[in-house]
Amino acid sequence: MHEASLCQGLLDLVLETVDGAASQGKPVRRVTEIVCELGLFSCIEPVTLASCFELFAENTLASGAKLTIRKAPLDCRCQACGHTFTAHERFFSCPNCGGDNIHFDGGHGLMLLSLSVDTEDTEDTCDTHEAVETVDTEE
């Protein structure tokens, strides 16, 4: 199940970031918000990802954290006229010539952008920008 390995990968990354903050003298009580970017062409619904993540995060510092999932913009280049543009929707054509022969890279991954955390005395934000690796489960 792809969602599961992605959620596990995301959780690992979140907890690593929290550990990193703790080692810099910012002990984290809990994670309040997780912001990530999902590629336009990933076959995962944000809703599915969010509810799956909730299960994975149970009994960790990320339990109950709000998962905010944005769509990652995608850099595209029209093969017909050479126009470059950024796509924000899954279905697009060249804004210059209307062509649909578009070249692009990526658009599949999940990226962790930042975390909001509760530390001992204050709210804090950890900026990351790390790609989430899918974790191969034993199943």
Ligand SMILES: [Zn+2]
């Ligand atoms: Zn074009």
